[in-house]
Amino acid sequence: MLPPEIPDFSQESVTKVKAELAETGLPTAPAVFLEGPLTVFNAIRPRILSEVVDRTRQELTAAPIEMLLTSALYAERQRLKRTRANVFTQKRKKDDKKLWSGIQSGLLQSAAIVDRKPMLDQVLAHYADEIGGRFDPAVYRFATHALPVGFDWLLNAASLNKFNPWKMTERVESRLNILGEVDLLRKLSNKGTILLVPTHQSNIDSIMIGYIIYLMGLPPFAYGAGLNLFSNPALSFFMRRLGAYTVDRQKSSQIYKHTLKNYSTRILREGIHSIFFPGGGRSRSGAIESKLKLGLLGTALEAQVNNLQEGRNKPNVYIVPMTTSFHFVLEASSLIEDYLLESGKDRFLVMQDESSEFNKIVSFFWKLFKAQSGVTVRVGKPLDIFGNFVDEQGESVGPNGTRIDPKLWLTTRGQLGFEPRRDMEYTRELGSRLVERFHRENTVLTSHLVAFSFFETLRKHYPDLDLYRFLRISLAQRSLPYEAFLAEAKHQHEKVMSASDRGQMYVSEDLLTTDTELWVEDGIRNLGLMHGASVLKVKDGVIFTEDMSLLYYYRNRLAGYGLSHLSDSRPGMPGQHDEKGFLE
């Protein structure tokens, strides 16, 4: 743990920092990032944490405390047995063990001797403290300036193959295509609280999105990041202080889940813009998220109802979808193996595991820059907590040009307030609209389309094999005559272009061509960038793949649109929606 710094929030200090920044001439973003509630977060942190504890305690009163504690104790002991601590997580594990041993010995005595309530409070405080992030403007300043410089160095070194720090011709922003409703997002960030909900593919995402938020000139956002990411001290240092709070998916107890939910709600209510990955984690299959964590999404509605009840100004929470499109994903191999293992069970044979390390993040950017390749990020149309569109004034727009007053939608039998069943239904609808938005706001890259076309064409030749057997066909079977493939690719391209004309998806600039070979070659080149084996290769007039699982992973980015010839109709498959077809 790093020693706590005492940040200086005086007006003078902020003005001074702003002036310093103006002088450096570093990547130009308005210096608004020092404003916004997150920058004074440390001052309000104790109050927020104690409110989270109070609220969670209230919520939990329905169940007997004894039961809550014993089931949490059981889950935690299991978890502690499973997890192995490294040098950086030793202390945390030791603290956890100490806490739970105490709880255990307490529970062994009768409730008359050892009161259960303080025990629950102890657990709540422990969780809240672990979840609650710290925000440090000084580090934020450093990070957002050091990172781009670092990125720029890396970029120049990688793409020019020689490195001259005084003669940098490339800027990292040039490799990030930020598209979509950036202006609307900026406007709304002053009219209410933003909940940014990106699609999630890679551990790179949180760092990259944090940086993109900075580039867009927005104040820092709070976000929940997996506790495992905090085990690397370098990452942890930045994440902690960039507004990250921790989410530990290993902790399954009711107490923890409630605390986490209340923490994120409380942050939103404070008006702190936040980021949730609504899919829960990275997409294992590579497909766009089609199932969302509604509990997490529901906190937006909860925060807004609270704000309305307390009569706060700017009570609205805006849900802003964001899609990221990569030509290659760092962890693709292990993600897809994970996915196939879970969905295929015994039908899928496990291969070697791939570990993800800090170096990989550097290596990702290195390869990204070296390949002259970029990342496309699209800010989607903002939604209200019900899934309606929001206009520039921050007002909800209903069907047929009607205005929606969220207060009335949250009023039942004349009373404004919570109504669990109703709110759950609103959130469910928000979730399904978000899934639709994700698909529509997705930018299809050449690599996705090439992978999709090849996979689908090849699949047609093996109609009798189920997916798992298909993925194991021999190298010799995984090839197609290049000319024939081009004809199929052209056909898929036409379908995708017409879907994009209808507003059902976006395509990258590289796809805006009628020259099939041109985009196909671009796609093949980009697909092969990251991985040991080539995902697709052309040789002697034959196109083939060396890695079926990876091919499947990249192909899945176009699943769910109903473009597939053959649907993988088993429930839970990325292709299951192909049958219904997201596209009309």
Place this chain on the structure above:
Amino acid sequence: MTKKDFWNKSTIAVMGGGSWGTALAQIAAQNCGEVRVWVRDDDQAREMNSNRVNPDYLPDLKLNPKIKALSSLERVFEPKVQAVIWALPSSVCREQARNLAHYFKGDEVILHATKGIEQGSLKRISEILTEELPTRRIGVISGPNLADEIARGEPAGTVVASAFEEVIDAGVSLLTTSRFRVYPGHDVIGVEWAGTLKNILAISAGALDEMKMGWNSRSMMITRGLHEMVRFGVAMGANPSTFLGLAGIGDLLATCSSPLSRNYRVGQQLAQGKPIGEILKELGNTAEGVRTTETVHEFAKKNKIDMPITAAVHRLLQANVSVEQVLQDLMSRPAGDDTIT
């Protein structure tokens, strides 16, 4: 304020002054403060308000004094209404919803009593209303509810289904009387599809009756028809047990037994050998089941849902085949398992 108190004092709008709209208005009037029935025709409104009857649809029903018929939409929605009962024909559902969208405030509860789907898109009424109206709290009323029997005060029951608890509460509070029972449900998809699919079977029931077939054939048709309804419903996301309820088998039995239903009459006349064009011209009003058969059959074929009776009705409606021929073909199919699959 308890739920019941709230609804007792509420104002309800009923969109549509047909027989079912009028019967529902009459029931709701017993449980709320005021009912405003929207009718398109000025004369009809005047007649209902002065003579206290709805002459074209339910001439024998003496209207409750709390019922007011209005032809102006402004006056239907102002002052504020708490619930809207939607009893307009399915064919005009979307168009009317578009016209009415601006009258809704957002905190109303909507109960729709329309059976049918949007042809082509296969969208259910509640989906259309959600797409067109600035409110989401929507539910469906469906069951064996022949309007004139209910108007006569014969005991009957219905299902009110919604994803929103408060919509179900509204339906139960507003529509329960000593002669009318309301059963709550949550499976909106199932209830809406059941109310639609039974129209196909009503056609085949009419044809069978016209052929003077007895109870055995009739029961087989209804039971096997129910299987088809379940298969289709499940494919659309319904809960199969919904089809065992009032909105499923309940409504199916009533529809297949009542010679008043238009779909039943279509079946009868098909069996007499009349071409479908002529029948529809004669009935004046499009029978819902005719177009539903087409849409459902097409979807089922595409998605490999086994629906032999629907396919048979479709054949009857399409080509010049006799009921006897179609029956023969149905009877010579290999029989599958009798449990619902």
